[in-house]
Amino acid sequence: MKSNAIINAIFYTLKPCIPRPIQLAIRRAIVSRKLLQYGAVWPIDPKASTPPAVWKGWPDKKKFALVLIHDVDTAKGQAKCIRLMENEKQLGFRSSFNFVPERYTVNKEIHKILAANKFGIGVHGLKHDGKLFASKKLFEEQAPKVNRYLHEWGVRGFSTPSMLRNLEWMLALHIGFSTSSFDTDPFEPQPEGVGTIFPFFVGDPLNGRGFVELPYTLVQDFTLFVIMRAKTIDVWKRKLEWISMNGGMALLNTHPDYMNFENVKCGREEYPAERYQEFLHHVSTTYRNVVWHATPDEIAEFWMREMGRAG
Numbered sequence: 001m002k003s004n005a006i007i008n009a010i011f012y013t014l015k016p017c018i019p020r021p022i023q024l025a026i027r028r029a030i031v032s033r034k035l036l037q038y039g040a041v042w043p044i045d046p047k048a049s050t051p052p053a054v055w056k057g058w059p060d061k062k063k064f065a066l067v068l069i070h071d072v073d074t075a076k077g078q079a080k081c082i083r084l085m086e087n088e089k090q091l092g093f094r095s096s097f098n099f100v101p102e103r104y105t106v107n108k109e110i111h112k113i114l115a116a117n118k119f120g121i122g123v124h125g126l127k128h129d130g131k132l133f134a135s136k137k138l139f140e141e142q143a144p145k146v147n148r149y150l151h152e153w154g155v156r157g158f159s160t161p162s163m164l165r166n167l168e169w170m171l172a173l174h175i176g177f178s179t180s181s182f183d184t185d186p187f188e189p190q191p192e193g194v195g196t197i198f199p200f201f202v203g204d205p206l207n208g209r210g211f212v213e214l215p216y217t218l219v220q221d222f223t224l225f226v227i228m229r230a231k232t233i234d235v236w237k238r239k240l241e242w243i244s245m246n247g248g249m250a251l252l253n254t255h256p257d258y259m260n261f262e263n264v265k266c267g268r269e270e271y272p273a274e275r276y277q278e279f280l281h282h283v284s285t286t287y288r289n290v291v292w293h294a295t296p297d298e299i300a301e302f303w304m305r306e307m308g309r310a311g
Helices: 002-017 020-037 081-090 108-116 136-153 221-227 234-246 274-287 296-310
Strands: 064-072 096-099 120-124 157-159 200-204 209-213 249-254 291-293
Touching (some): 081 108, 120 136
Parallel strands (some): 064 096, 064 249, 064 291, 096 120, 120 157
């Protein structure tokens, strides 16, 4: 854990000086090595299927839950949000978009359109520079700024950039839920997973201070299509089938930044948006009658109401 923190601190300090192609080459080399090392726990960690002790099941006796979120890392990604929203609407889905407050100029009109269509909005870190959790002192200095944006935007959800996190420190944030972890993903800068495909409560159950953590359970699009350069969604399909069989939560975090909606050649860090649409079609045709599709805030409200703080 400490060695990872040191490596990350060095990397994010040097990152602005490293050409992007070299950054990608390094990531690909690391992932290629880890694929051989972690095959027994990725994309599926069998131990993560154990449900909470007091688990009673999803609403309406659905077999599993599906949550869709989008971390909007750049202004380029922000410009694609409405098109992505419209594509999801046409297929009968809703999602939540997480914006970085201090990396690009956040377009409030996009927020209004998303809210009017009952799509969610959340805060995605602060600057997306890899430093929010570099030290407790720095986090405590920046947490009030994050809270200010949460209040200004009128939202309860938080997603930390690059999954660099400290769930205990995040109790200082005024949030109801977070999407800042994963069940298993050894390819992330902070590779330790939470080992469950179910939400869970973070905080003190006696005084109610805390939030519901919703780990992502399907590999992120950037890892799958940009780093691993996969040409199909077979990994998503395989994991989704396993989650449905074990009654968990399928949470997919994708980024409009990397989606290519045009019928042109993809750039170095793009993949065809049709792959995400194919995933949505697959859910609709294969799991329509057995899945509870909900936004993160709906999942969190359900978890607190039905599971209480025991979850």
